[in-house]
Amino acid sequence: MTGRADGGLAASGPLAGGVAEAEYTNGELQTIVAARSLAGKRSCFIGVGRPSTAALLARMVHNPKLVLVYESGTIGAKPYHVPLSIGDGELAETADLVVSVPEMFNYWIGPGQVQVAFLGAAQIDPQANLNSTVIGEYEHPRTRLPGAGGAPEIATGCEEVVVIAPHSKRTFVQELDFRTTRGDRTTLVITDLGVLRPVDGELTLTTLHPGVSVEQVRENTGWDLKAVASVAVSPAPTSEELAALRELVSR
Amino acid sequence: MTGRADGGLAASGPLAGGVAEAEYTNGELQTIVAARSLAGKRSCFIGVGRPSTAALLARMVHNPKLVLVYESGTIGAKPYHVPLSIGDGELAETADLVVSVPEMFNYWIGPGQVQVAFLGAAQIDPQANLNSTVIGEYEHPRTRLPGAGGAPEIATGCEEVVVIAPHSKRTFVQELDFRTTRGDRTTLVITDLGVLRPVDGELTLTTLHPGVSVEQVRENTGWDLKAVASVAVSPAPTSEELAALRELVSR
Amino acid sequence: MAQLVSLSEAIAETVHDGDSVALEGFTHLIPFAAGHEVLRQGRRDLELIRMTPDILYDQMIGVGAARRLVFSYGGNPGVGSLHRFRDAIEHGWPRPIEVEEHSHAGMANRYVAGASRLPFMVMRGYTGTDLAAHTNVRPITCPFSGEELMAVPALNPDVAIVHAQEADRDGNVQLWGIPGVQKEALLAASRTVVTVERTVERIEQRPGGVVIPGWVIDFVAESPGGSLPSYAAGITQRDNNFYREWDVISRDREQFQAWMEAHVLGGVTA
């Protein structure tokens, strides 16, 4: 229930594939970049939505031994379908072990047994702190969001946190309405426009997706976003990545 | 490993069976009296030795639904043989559920889910406090005993504690060498001579086994033992009890 | 020792107006049938406790049965918002609802403390978030290392209700698949109800099976399909379509009320 990144594939517009040969959406590229970040990793904590798709894709293309952990208690799940909920039966059926929720947080997440976490959020600030609680005032919210779920302890338990979020001023804000989750361990923020990383404690643009400009990213960020001196460009999806992703979501 | 009452059957001398028709040893009677104390009880925590024999006898004669709990994690064990150790395979194989040791203490013993506990000890004082740690000084013990095991938390977690011990001045002492386990919840002390219960916070003789005198009990107690005004006499073993016990130990 | 009774009897004997009630089941084995029975019996002013209030609690909140909600994640898993939960918090409809929220780790440890009959548990968490100021946790210092950690208070609901796959005639229960916090919720509560898919002659322990002895359960009630549209692993399937449909049904107050009347309350005025 945690880590659901908003923004389905359908919502993403196509980007001109000047570099790549195939056509793809920016949502597809976001998922593919997230999957690539799991190459060489041992284990990953994931929620449903894009993080789940990315992690399944990573197991298909980059890292067949990657251990998927869901907060429902399933460790080493090997789902064939992208799960709708973190409680889908396939997760427990294919897991190496299934533990209770207290054990999941006390023995696995809290002590750092899981290496990488994928998280999402409604708001993220320049220090990568996250809000998934309310928009507006806590006592009288304009929008009541689902709440913390597992995110706060996942974000302080796992070694590295990867945030997956749609790039907009509504999401990338100077000041959170509520700080649900700390950003200390965030190493990567992957959006549909590019990739940010913490530089001197502040999220900084380091990579653009093909066809996206620095200005375009700045226009969609709610603070005065810095960029590194030479911003890289994400390699366009390979045909293998794209074929695997499309096969995966069509299952 | 806790609750082992010393003194095997073989060590007990025969008591004249003036009341009963059958011959029996005082060790047998002690076990039978302990088994009777479990009539109407829901669950019992037991260690190996006489407590195990008594609890198995209770399931045969008085209380077939009695739930046996061993600190090794076996809940609802239904062993056919009196186990040598609390880890005997038969306990896990016949249990309703088997839990880890942390769960046993944190979810079952500590919160009082188990009603009665049978405990043994090397020393017991007038307030039913128990010593199973050392004889002599702690730093330079004359005899190093096994130690606390589960007893301290069992004795404060279970609703009622029944102590089973051989009646001698070595065991029934005015002052413990070491207080391992608190006596607050002890309702019954069953020996090979009779039964003591707390009266105004002090263990007091309430019942004699057939053929035993108040003087005999006092001679074997290390403090100035009080007795209630009219001391009862334990009913001698019935032929059913005796037959069941002998069949049980011969298995 | 558990009594095997009907679902309506189990609920009538255990749930009273004003009670704190935990209907648990972490994304699996959610006790929908029992929750619906609570509504049909017209219970009011409940303190509803649940790590993941999803559709069932959306329904209970939407009919106005709850005065308070204790939770850690209120969403429609994989779909989005819970509209009745949001409407109650954002607009006080059909009645204002008091909220106490935690993280999952906090709620899980509150149940552990409750099951252990300890007043609190210790964890690392809440520090550096706005949650700490808006909920009931308190700092605690390690007496060995001096590290400051967080204490969360025990959860001991008046009533815990869970769903499981099977029970035997003594009320011993077995569930398997994702086990969630059901064992802890049962051991923490004063009164307990387990609904089951089926009654069996004898429980054969399964791989991953969690067995709960009948002597820590008050009432067991047969309720086949009792966790639908959630599921009981190995017996029923999660109705993912209904979770999506609920997003539509629950958006509109009148449509929600009509649906509840037709499918849950059945003419009973809750």
Added chain:
Amino acid sequence: MAQLVSLSEAIAETVHDGDSVALEGFTHLIPFAAGHEVLRQGRRDLELIRMTPDILYDQMIGVGAARRLVFSYGGNPGVGSLHRFRDAIEHGWPRPIEVEEHSHAGMANRYVAGASRLPFMVMRGYTGTDLAAHTNVRPITCPFSGEELMAVPALNPDVAIVHAQEADRDGNVQLWGIPGVQKEALLAASRTVVTVERTVERIEQRPGGVVIPGWVIDFVAESPGGSLPSYAAGITQRDNNFYREWDVISRDREQFQAWMEAHVLGGVTA
């Protein structure tokens, strides 16, 4: 990811002189073969940690491998005293041994804290006993209720060694029967060894099976019968006679030494 190696390699890679070592197994799956290998490799000055030091630790103490013992019950289960353990404490033979003792509940919670990487756990216990003054526990006050409880410090051994029924080729391990504190000991330790009865192609989870993923284990070594005279449920039988015989063998220092030389050390000077 666990490496599958020989027992001697697993011990050589993990256990060094002076280490704190927990060989766990609560009355079941006691890792005798691994403990004997530690002795054959001549390790010294160990801090031995174990809830129930029984025959294996009696042997390790008796040959003088331990400088310190952390435990909660030191007896020969169902038989009586551990004579080497007593001789070391009562007479300092073959060397004096430092002792830190707890209750079972205390030791179990120390492992829980260790596995959770928390500095301590909270429990009710020790109060009103002489244990509190002779061991490392400290009072702690509930920040909600004001109740005074007891804190026990985390156990995080340098090395944990356990025995299990089976492992697959990725080092995933399954044990069943009485599970004890083995999972906690493995998760709490810096280095870990699991000896197994057999290697299997694929782990099929059993009723009551505890699965531990290979990525939290350093070394897995095949050791058929590796828990005898203890046992591995479903595979070997507990040798109750040997537990009784040990009472005789271990009473006398010379007889003990001869037995160890003949059956464990095999000519190696420990």
